[in-house]
Amino acid sequence: xxxxxxxxxxxxxxxxxxxxxxxxxxxxxxxxxxxxxxxxxxxxxxxxxxxxxxxxxxxxxxxxxxxxxxxxxxxxxxxxxxxxxxxxxxxxxxxxxxxxxxxxxxxxxxxxxxxxxxxxxxxxxxxxxxxxxxxxxxxxxxxxxxxxxxxxxxxxxxxxxxxxxxxxxxxxxxxxxxxxxxxxxxxxxxxxxxxxxxxxxxxxxxxxxxxxxxxxxxxxxxxxxxxxxxxxxxxxxxxxxxxxxxxxxxxxxxxxxxxxxxxxxxxxxxxxxxxxxxxxxxxxxxxxxxxxxxxxxxxxxxxxxxxxxxxxxxxxxxxxxxxxxxxxxxxxxxxxxxxxxxxxxxxxxxxxxxxxxxxxxxxxxxxxxxxxxxxxxxxxxxxxxxxxxxxxxxxxxxxxxxxxxxxxxxxxxxxxxx
Numbered sequence: 001x002x003x004x005x006x007x008x009x010x011x012x013x014x015x016x017x018x019x020x021x022x023x024x025x026x027x028x029x030x031x032x033x034x035x036x037x038x039x040x041x042x043x044x045x046x047x048x049x050x051x052x053x054x055x056x057x058x059x060x061x062x063x064x065x066x067x068x069x070x071x072x073x074x075x076x077x078x079x080x081x082x083x084x085x086x087x088x089x090x091x092x093x094x095x096x097x098x099x100x101x102x103x104x105x106x107x108x109x110x111x112x113x114x115x116x117x118x119x120x121x122x123x124x125x126x127x128x129x130x131x132x133x134x135x136x137x138x139x140x141x142x143x144x145x146x147x148x149x150x151x152x153x154x155x156x157x158x159x160x161x162x163x164x165x166x167x168x169x170x171x172x173x174x175x176x177x178x179x180x181x182x183x184x185x186x187x188x189x190x191x192x193x194x195x196x197x198x199x200x201x202x203x204x205x206x207x208x209x210x211x212x213x214x215x216x217x218x219x220x221x222x223x224x225x226x227x228x229x230x231x232x233x234x235x236x237x238x239x240x241x242x243x244x245x246x247x248x249x250x251x252x253x254x255x256x257x258x259x260x261x262x263x264x265x266x267x268x269x270x271x272x273x274x275x276x277x278x279x280x281x282x283x284x285x286x287x288x289x290x291x292x293x294x295x296x297x298x299x300x301x302x303x304x305x306x307x308x309x310x311x312x313x314x315x316x317x318x319x320x321x322x323x324x325x326x327x328x329x330x331x332x333x334x335x336x337x338x339x340x341x342x343x344x345x346x347x348x349x350x351x352x353x354x355x356x357x358x359x360x361x362x363x364x365x366x367x368x369x370x371x372x373x374x375x376x377x378x379x380x381x382x383x384x385x386x387x388x389x390x391x392x393x394x395x396x397x398x399x400x401x402x403x404x405x406x407x408x409x410x411x412x413x414x415x416x417x418x
Contacts, residue, residue: 013133014143016192018150021126023185024089025151026158030178031096031115033162034171081125082192088122089186096179100172120343127339129192131327140324141272148265148320156258214278214329217387219342221281222322224380226346228288228373229315230353235369236304238361249301253308260309264316277321277328278388284318285381292374296367307370 011019095115102108126147134143158181162174236253264284271280291310295303322342330338357364 011191013193014146016188017126017129017133018147020085020089020185020188020192021147022150022154023181023188024085024122025154027089027092027096027178027181027185028119029155029158030162030174030181031092033159033166034096034099034174034178035112081129082189084121084125085129085192086186086189088118088125089182089189091118092122093179093182093186096175096182100175103171103175120347124339124343127323130323133193140327141277141320142269144320144323144327145265145269148316149262152258152261152265152316212329213387213391215326215338217384218278218281218322218325219345221285221380221384222318222342223345223349224376225285225315225318227349227353228376229311230350231356231369232307232311232353232373234354235357235364235366235373236308238357239366239369240304252301253304256305256309257312260312260314261316263309264313265320267313268317268320271317272321272324277325278384280321281318281325282381282385284314284321285377285384288314289374289377289381292370292377296370296374303370304366307373311373 092115095111095118099108099111099115102111130143130147131140134140158177162177165173165177240249240253268280271283275283288307288310292307295307297303298306326338326342357369
């Protein structure tokens with residue numbers, strides 16, 4: 001008699017991470033729509049500007065915790081990455097529930113702060129888990145691409161009904177939806193297999209690997225891209241609102257951005273079959289720069305849609321390439337603090353970019369905004385390529401994964417070590 005393994009129909013390690021990430025992304029979309037509906041769209045331009053400035057400054061605060069505290073804690077703890085994902089989800093479920101009664105009070109902002117801390121910690125833990133749930137380095141780009149694609153689809157799946165709830169009722173109902181999805185994500189996170197902590201202690205040489213040129217140059221390029229995303233997001237949002245554009249114009253620009261992100265995560269694994277991560281990252285800067293320059297000449301809605309699509313695609317492709325490059329070249333048991341450090345830098349750049357159009361709303365036109373965006377992307381892309389070429393590390397063709405990476409931690413099926 002043949003007995004069937006009861007685990008036959010269970011998800012593999014990557015599948016467990018993917019479904020938890022999907023549920024969390026749905027919750028994030030609901031929370032984002034709720035905050036946008038209560039902070040931006042229901043107020044005049046002047047009131048929205050003040051509230052958005054406060055919110056942007058608030059988004060910086062979580063990284064004072066993520067970088068020095070959460071990253072090292074992840075590296076020291078055997079099951080800390082899985083645990084932090086679960087805590088982040090359960091914590092956000094509680095925070096969203098508490099927000100339901102505080103949308104019209106000043107308590108909304110400290111609650112949003114807590115939600116952002118938990119969200120960023122969750123993102124760092126998820127990124128650092130990826131290498132342990134794939135078979136080898138050649139699958140890193142595809143794995144990161146799948147997770148990004150899942151996030152895009154889940155965001156649409158969560159954002160559309162949440163927007164409908166805000167439109168028909170108010171943001172309280174979308175917050176309740178977010179709370180339920182975070183609860184589901186928390187339960188799913190507990191099913192992710194633990195990653196054993198590497199037995200070898202970290203050394204000065206391994207810590208120095210995070211400062212190798214391939215990672216430093218890529219981190220700088222990606223930071224500029226994130227700054228450009230923040231700049232474009234709020235440039236379009238405030239200019240469209242100030243000009244009294246119809247609601248469908250917002251919808252078209254948002255749809256173009258979502259479509260660009262979707263295309264970016266779809267094509268990146270295919271590009272990786274021919275190109276290195278460095279080449280993909282350079283293209284993610286230079287291609288949007290060309291489109292931004294053309295959009296600056298147009299200056300109309302068509303140009304806004306085109307640049308929204310292209311920048312979103314470039315940001316998605318660039319982030320996948322960057323994550324895979326860090327997985328490829330960075331020491332394994334420093335990944336928690338590595339991703340925490342880079343997330344901090346990226347968020348600082350995103351907020352800095354976003355503050356420019358918010359602060360200069362009365363003097364910055366759409367054409368000039370697109371032109372500045374094009375120049376910044378061109379400079380970043382060409383500087384990145386030049387930096388790699390100066391060290392003899394630039395090559396457009398694909399190469400084998402770097403042998404400098406430390407052995408990957410083993411997966412354990414047992415219950416939590418928490």
